[in-house]
Amino acid sequence: MLLTIMLLIPLVGSIAVFLLPASKPALAKQVALGFALITLVVSSVVVVGLDNSTGLLQYVESYEWIAAFGISWTLGVNGISALLIVMTAILVPIAMIAGWWDAENATRGTAKGYFSLILILESCIIGAFAANDLFLFFVFFEAMLFPIYFLIGKFGGPQRAYAAMKFLLYSLVGGLFMLAAMIGLYVVSARELGTGTFDVVTLTSLNIDPGTQKMLFLGFFFAFAVKAPLVPFHTWLPDAAAEATPGTSTLLVGVLDKVGTFGMLHFLLPIFPEASKFYAPVIIVLAVISIFYGALVAIGQTDVMRLIAFTSISHFGFIVLGIFAFTSQGLSGASFYMVNHGFSTGALFLVLGYLVSRRGSKRIADFGGVQKVAPLMAGMFLLSGLSSLALPGMSSFVSEFLVLAGTFAVNQPAAIFATLGIVLAAVYILWMYQRMMTGVPSQEVTETVTEINRRELSAVAPLLVLLIALGFFPQIALDSLNPAVQQIQEYIGFSDPQAPVVIEGSGE
């Protein structure tokens, strides 16, 4: 019941907020924040109660729903999904606090609408991470498009309508492919078992013939690759992230996109092991291209929000690389990367949001010398940036290096190319910092940019504390991720390669 409750809390909250009178926006916002915080508490209870000795699903609950089609309301979490749910539950209240006044200036929407949509979104995302019935997952996967569509389309920047439409079309097309593949999978399961099912654990145990696997795999992969997004299915992301409010961008890039990479880990690898192995070399190439392409195009951006969006495309490349390396370091690294990326990209979007709303421009060239007028703001920005470039000491370093180590063990050229990506990461972050924060501030910057305030700081500081704390104590997260990863390796029948030189009594 716990998972259903966790999923319903934000939904109930959203209805409650929606029913409040529009004349009291402050109350609506406080109520919304309250529900988001309760969700955070419940999700923490779930994680703390997690049994780290097994990679199987926990807190499983299953209710029959549409028996005729073998559809059930099945929820369950393992270490990976539980951590992603906590990350979601952390980022939602933070996005609310950071964007406390974002909806006030919107021409089309109201503050209560904005906060209510965020809560609906949270509910859908938690549902997608916890669903273990493929049809149920699909319902959440599609349903979450609508709150995001309105969040961008109603509250975004001048090009919001275009960006929202583009996002929706891309996602719907991706979803269509997934729907087709899902029906195919249902038919296969019906042929194998007599009655069709959408239950993920049952589907995992099927022995689907490799040819069919390869067909069905593509349908799912396309949907996930659009969501994650991999080059060349990415162009919706920069538009959406640049037009949305910073809080929405945080949830979109930091959380919602993870449903794509999570889908690869949780559905693709276990259900289609043969096809995953078959396509892995190609996908690894795509991932490496994404790493480079995202980073290089990020360097070329003049709009700072687009720049961050492109860095995320590069980071998603790392995540996908780790997943399709199949090694324990690759898989654990990729899962941990998802969490860290949520925090560090969130921090970047939020700090930049503060700056953009002060200066009234997203153009990098309109800034300069910010550290002179707002040193604390510049410091927060630098720390978030250092996390994005995976500086050792930050948690993103641990995950990035695990991905590299996991990849190097099976595919050296890909790992070597990916390693070169760390130079590009330094270029896009530090050059951005140099252009925006250093130098002598222009008159416009001096007049408009003020120091970060208490509310804004209270939203960003927890993220930075988490990034540093997990950098030194990553095992807190990895202990939960490792068993789930072992389980995935078992499903695909892959074990880590052994080091050729075995050292006796090597101390450790």
Next chain:
Amino acid sequence: MIAALIGLPLLGAVVLLLGGRRTNAWGHLLAVVMSASSFFIAAMLFMQMVGKPEEEREIGQFLFDWIAVGAFQIPFGFYLDQLAIVFVLLITGVGTLIHIYSIGYMAHDPNRRQFFGYLNLFIASMLLLVLADNYFLLYLGWESVGLASYLLISFYQQKPSAAAAGKKAFIVNRVGDVGLALAILLMFVTFGTLSFEGVAAGAGLAAPTTVTWIGLALLLAACGKSAQFPLQSWLLDAMEGPTPVSALIHAATMVTAGVYLIVRAHAIFDLSETARTAVVIVGAITLLLGAFIGTAKDDIKKGLAGSTMSQIGYMILAAGLGPVGYVFAIFHLLTHGMFKAGLFLGAGSVMHGMHDDVNMRHYGALRTMMKVTYATFALGFLAIIGVPPFAGFWSKDEIIHAAFGQNLFIGLATLLGAGVTAFYMTRMMAMTFFGEARWEQDVKPHESPAVMTIPMIVLALGSAFGGMAMLFIGDIEHWLEPVTGFAYPQNSVSKAVLIPITLAVILGGAGYAWLCYGRRPIPVDAPTNVSLLTKAARADAYGDAINESLFMRPGQYLTRSLTWFDAKAIDGFVGGIAAAVGGLSARSRRLQNGYVRSYALTMFGGATLIALILLLVRL
């Protein structure tokens, strides 16, 4: 105890950087106390170590399991042996002196607290680098010193040149970090462990090519951090940072991390002739290149920076010689740490008295105005050019001797380097302290306060006696032998022949410089009708120009064309499909939006309806 060494300065950094303005009044003093306490702990640990028999001198400290995923098992643990302790003493000793000096140097800077916070952060990071017990934890220290260096080079952030220099240092160092990352990856897949012990034990069992590749990757890492060819270009720009930073980070400690890395990984280099040869070549090129750049610089700090490159070139070269060179690489590193820090602090003291002017053409005749600075600088000068019995003589001479044992050309390179060193250092002495005064009008040179001169005096004493103390009292060769191994060079040229030749070369270089700069008046504006070689040296041997045409311009071109490609080609292609399928085009945007929105709403409504019906049917 080892954790406290690192923990104290780290605590200082945290308090100063998070404490805000409240700590402004006493923050710098806290930083000094933290650094000094760390030094005292180091001294205690050193005494303990001296008191133990040779084979019991290493101690370790395990804190917790940092990362454990499958075979990737990394403890957060420290390791203190004879090699680490000399580094710890150098870092905390010179570090504390420079903290004290900075009290005076940064007295009027509004961001002094921040400066001291960064200095403490640097000390903690550097200690982590040399105390880590595995390559992965070393990597954490390695990049943390890079961060501290970045923050301190671009400390004057409102100055565009300083901001650019910090960024450049970080990025060039990241190229080196790729080397360290690849070395670690190779070690992990080959040995399944990243502990120093495990890698050393396994090196002999691995395929020789693998060992060579690990060695070359480590060399790339060393080139980045130690500003060796071809990654040297950042060091000269790094002089944008405050002068105490140049002394501590970009002369005495951080830039020697590459030497530490190679010596620490000697088990790898011992087994690969190819890797060792590459190390020697890089060292030889850099020692000549740095010295060459040093000959034409009018900026006193850049002159010293060229010299640092060159001296580290000597250390790298020595490290590449294998067991005959490791201990001398470290020996030279230690003497250099003292005399070069002293020289930089002297330069800072001169600048302090000259309104922060760094141009030596505006100096002259300062020996009477700044007596202490002159005397301490002169001792550093004698030490670096290798005059007996000053510190540099003992260490550099051993390297030259060992180099001749390896190869005649390498030997000649080190000998030539010694002559050029004598030339540029004499030029620097002559232009700064001798000749006629060429001061700018409103400049009134004065000696620096005692808080600055006392650290200079201490370092000058080190420059004078440090070499002898380490060699004769400390018996540095045999102190380090259990860690690095040691062999006497098998030489056809004996020291008895080599020392007089070396001294003659040094005297020649110094004498020629004196003729050019001591005896002749120095023009206040740099002459422009100079030889091509001088032009090349002034332009840092065109390092930046080469980087720019090889990497930066093509990189910019690639970035720009990809950005264009992304906007026009990919997005255009998808947009074209969309237009074809749905009749969507830019002109009918308004219509489209209405269409999509209503489509979206319809679908949402429909989905909800279906869901409701399904639920009801179930019930």
